[in-house]
Amino acid sequence: MKALLLKLSTMDSETEAALRVIAYFDALAMRSATAEMIVRGAAAIAEAPAGLALSDGTTLRFDSSGARLSGRSPDAVLEETVGGIRAWIERAGDPNPLDALVLERFAIVATTASRERPVRQPTELSDPTSLELILSGREPLAERSVALRRLGLSPDAASVLIAVALDDDGAGVDAPVEELLHQLASTMKVRGARLGPVGAVIAQPNPGRETETLVRTVRDLIAGSRLASSARARFGIGVPGTALEAPTGWDSARTALRFARRRASGSSIVDADDLGPMIHLAQVEPERWMSDPRVRVLRELAGQESGAVDLEVLEAYLSLGTLRTAGQSLHMHHSSVASRLARLEERLDLDFTLPSDLFQARLCIYAATLAANR
Amino acid sequence: MDSRDSAAAPDASHRHRLWRKYPLDEEIGAGAILLADATLDDVPRFREVWRRISLAGARPAPANVDHQIVELGTEGSAVTVHTYTPVAAGRSARPAVLLLHGGAFVGGSVESVHGQACDLATALDVVVAAVEYRLAPEHPYPAGLDDCAVALEWLTERADDLGVDPSSIAVHGTSAGGGLAVALALRTRDEGGPSIRLLFLVSPELDDRLETESMRKYRDTPGFTSRDAQISWKHYLGDITPGSPDVPPYAAPARAETYAGLPPTYLALMEFDPLRDEGLELARRMLADDVRLEVHLFPGTFHGSSALHYAEVSQREAAEEIAVLRRRLVGGQDVQPT
Incomplete structure (x- = not known):
């Protein structure tokens, strides 16, 4: 009492x-x-x-x-x-x-305050028009500043943008966006909404928290959460900047999202910063990639149940470097890895013992992914 | 003064973490930290904390309000009533508000509503009569209710001397005072007592059975908890066992068979208050019994959160109190269904 x-x-x-x-x-x-x-x-x-x-x-x-x-x-x-x-x-x-x-x-x-009433439950989706406004490079700075405050965000504070997609069907993307907001809300300020088929999330560190580790924290939280295992969700993490630079961050997040490959199981996370100069590959017309026979083969394999597993194996082998480590990461015996890789070598007419062919294989995976994620 | 108070603040932030699970209004939720902490487990200390804070916040009645303390002698005891009368020459007979303070039947006093009484008298140009009713556990039911009845009768009988229009009296009760107000209205109805123009209730304490959803759910809400309710009823009912069939409706008005014939009622409820659902049940049953009713559940609030008077939602609550009392007592005629 x-x-x-x-x-x-x-x-x-x-x-x-x-x-x-x-x-x-x-x-x-x-x-x-x-x-x-x-x-x-x-x-x-x-x-x-x-x-x-x-x-x-x-x-x-x-x-x-x-x-x-x-x-x-x-x-x-x-x-x-x-x-x-x-x-x-x-x-x-x-x-x-x-x-x-x-x-x-x-x-x-x-x-730390916003002028307007903040979103009461940060784990709920925000009004898409406010999000669209702060992500639009065409809106004047003052307008974006007001919209940011209305969302309870600080215009000057560091921000990272995350683009979220779930297969081809846009409506289903609400679920992973809400889950992402839920994951991030305890550690940072987050707002998110669905913009057409893509989910947009903006995250800012809480007052007094470090901004340097923001991207890493976001990535770790996604990777460590239920989202990582939720089938087919794809995430693109943008280049960090201030909230007023959100339009640039959003562009890079959407580009990174195009590099995130659809997986048969589990999610896919790509950080724009990690792509380095490869990010410019996104500017190539998808039709141009599809004119390459190897890219066409990879696209075809992605649509088949066994072929999709072969692609997982190839990707694991390319990033980890040995049959054994690739097998471990996929809970697969290394001999199975070897036989699947041999099948791919035949289909793609490549020799995975040659560094130049390995590069070809990696480039083809990016190309097939970019061709699929338009 | 009291060493236990010094330890209150770290404790306050602990309690705040506890309260985070309730989606309280931002201002109200933060403000909960500024409220005095006294548990009903220790009644003397509870009263002392209330008294001390009431006195600390007290200011004398403003110059345009005449504050009088009147002793009403009755058989065996005396009831004290504080009257607050606007001094400006104006009407010879003003409407009146009989003000019944809260405090879980065991605490509180006219001191704790002194500011509210002055505000109502000046804002509405009405006579406010605040009742110093007897408190449990020393004086269990029906002592407090008897005192309120004596005060209402006195206000009606002495209306001419007091400059009161006896046909325009509101009974205003908060928390335990709200329970007393409904009980008083029931008794007045049954015994053919003075007419009441308006029953004004804020978070009334009505039901000793403690079985509603909000009562079960809100075990650690700020302002009032289900445990507070339990202790409150135990003291107020004295020898009667709470929850038993022996509890009379005049003690726990939720047990009344019908509310038919009760005056028009205004009911303010707080969202995160164990007493919320017994209030909603009162509203539902009053409407079923054709009582004229206005009910308002204030969002994000807790029991007694209006003490955070500066908060936006508290300002709305206070503005509505004035508006409703004005509408019923000062302005226009009451439209009753025929």
Whole structure:
């Protein structure tokens, strides 16, 4: 039974009051409170009007009863600037002992806030039009900035884009996108939606978390999750950048997705950064690839049950280098690997003991994949 | 003052982690950390924490409200009523609100609703009479209800002296006060007592049987838990066993056979409140019995979350309280089906 509001000014110990202040602002951040809520909270806890000027020029002011105030007060005595936003408390008279702490927590938490109400359940799909807007290179920067905030994302923070596809049928892609949001939501800020047949997910590190490891974390989370074994889901991870650079990141994610081969079982993840200069292969017309007889053979094999397994074996052999390791990764005896590779050598007219033919085989797999994923 | 309070804050963040499973309104969920923590397991401490916080937040009545403390002598005991009367010259007879505070039948006092009483008196230009009813476990049922009945009778009989229009009295109760308000309305109906214009209920505590889905589910919600409800009924019912067939409807109004003939009712419920479903059941049965009813379930809220008065959803709750009381007491005539 706890139904009465404690006031800092009436708490018995300053330590208790300080701990409550910290816990309170942490909770606002944890619950993705909007900027309005954070300002109201600061005003209520400080028992004085509080305000916030955001980097886009918006000013928010509330009094301690939660009523919105207009304009900028001339006598803001305590203020702090963090990351392009200015937070203040309008204290008339002597400052309270906890004012400095309240202001500090207020300013820090306010940097994490969005102006609009955030998506309540980040594991649910967002409105596709907002996602489309932030991914479109044709939309003006200001529009994208507003849309990002509306989604609860920070325009300046590092972001990684993930494109998700599930075979040819677009409608089914909701499930792996939701699963991906669910996987990532505990570690980072994520929003996602289905754009036509492709799922789009944008991920940002939580405030204070490292941005360098973002892509690796995303990849590990996908690989370690149920998604990795869910049949036929394909993921393309884009080149990281700021959220305002999302259109570029999205292009590279979609290109990486084209390199992700459809598997008979299990998912396929391709990171744009790992492709290096090979990413430019995506610019070749699919018809041109299909004019090559070896590429046509691989496309044909991909459509057959046994042929699809042969392709898995070839891919494993190409990336791991020995019959034994390829066999281990596929839970297959190395002699089976050898016989399947021999069959492929015959079909493709290649000799896998020659480095030049191995390169041919690798290039043909990319080509067949790009021809299949238009 | 109390060393146990110093340890409250780390504990608060622990409780906050516990509460994360409830999709509370962001503001309300974070604000739960700012609420006083006192469990009903320790009644004296519970009362002390409530008293201390009520006093800390207290301000004298504003100059335009006349605050009087009146002792109503009855046989064997005395009921104290605080009246809050607007001083501005205006109407000779104003509508009145009989205000019954919450506190799980064991705690709370007029002090804890002093601010609310002043606000209602000024915002609506009505007389507010807040009742200092007796509390369990020292005074189990029917002591508290008897006190409320005495206060309502006094308000009606002395209407002329008090500047009250006796045909326009609302009974307003929150939590345990809401349970008392419904019981008072039932008793008044059955015994032909004073007429009540409006029954205004916020998260009323109605049912000692503790069998609803919300009661079973919300074991660790902020503000009120199923355990609090259990302790509350044990104290309030005294020698009567909670959940037994002996519990009378005037003690637990969920047990009333019919609500037919009750005054028009407004019911505010909180989403993550163990008392939510007994409130919804009251609403369903009142409608079945043709009671005029308005019901509002506030999303993302918990029991008593309106104490976080600055939050958006709390502001909506407060604005609606004024609007509903104004509509029923001050403005227009009540349209009753014929």
